[in-house]
Amino acid sequence: MKPDTPIAVLTGDLVASTALSRDQISVAFSALRDCAELQARWQGAPLHFTRHRGDGWQVVLAQPKYALRSALAFRAALRAKSGTLDTYIGAAEGQRPATLHPDLNYETEAVFVASGTALDWAKSNEDAVRMEFNPHGPLNAAFILADRISRDWTQPQAAAIAPFLAPVHVPTATDVADRLGKSRQAVSKALDAARYPALLQALTSLETGRETEHAGQDA
Secondary structure: OOOOOEEEEEEEEEOOHHHOOHHHHHHHHHHHHHHHHHHHHHHOOOOOOEEEOOOEEEEEEOOHHHHHHHHHHHHHHHHHHOOOOOEEEEEEEEEOOOOOOOOHHHOOOHHHHHHHHHHHHHHOOOOOOOEEEEOOOHHHHHHHHHHHHHOOOOHHHHHHHHHHHOOOOOOOHHHHHHHHOOOHHHHHHHHHHOOHHHHHHHHHHHHHHHHHHHHHHHO
16 A cells, blocks of 8 residues: 555444453454454455454554445454454544554554544444444444444354455355355345345445545546
């Protein structure tokens, strides 16, 4: 990534982390780290997954249009491990710093601060919303609605939807069924229950709109 190009930053914190055992926290961070490594294939760049502020975490996205898709993927990764695991997420978009440190705890640029502020908003509203985008506006509305839908994912639904959240090299239902040891019909049923068809249309529409917006800015 070149300096001054747009990036997105996600800053997260495990929900009710003080009630989780050390093993549960270890499982959660392993799932988040593995998800970040998988997402590097979408982004075309590492996410620099960093443990942040105790039981928090932070990543940087080279393709900011995928911010909401990325947030949903992180939630799915946690829920696929345990239906009790979840994360608050704050997101923001801004300019990439001239030098990006592999440990994001060293980053203090505006986009990192804005993402942390969005996380604080998500944690301050008595769990009514767990995912927010800074600044408030149309994209934040999408985050709030997607948060409400994905908050209801069960462990089987999250395990089914997680592979399909990739925007490229999307597997078939048969591939996922074989991987999960389930029938194809069970996977399709889980995807419908997780509201995957509507989420996919919304994400595709949002991302196409962001591409058009950035193309207009660059013209």
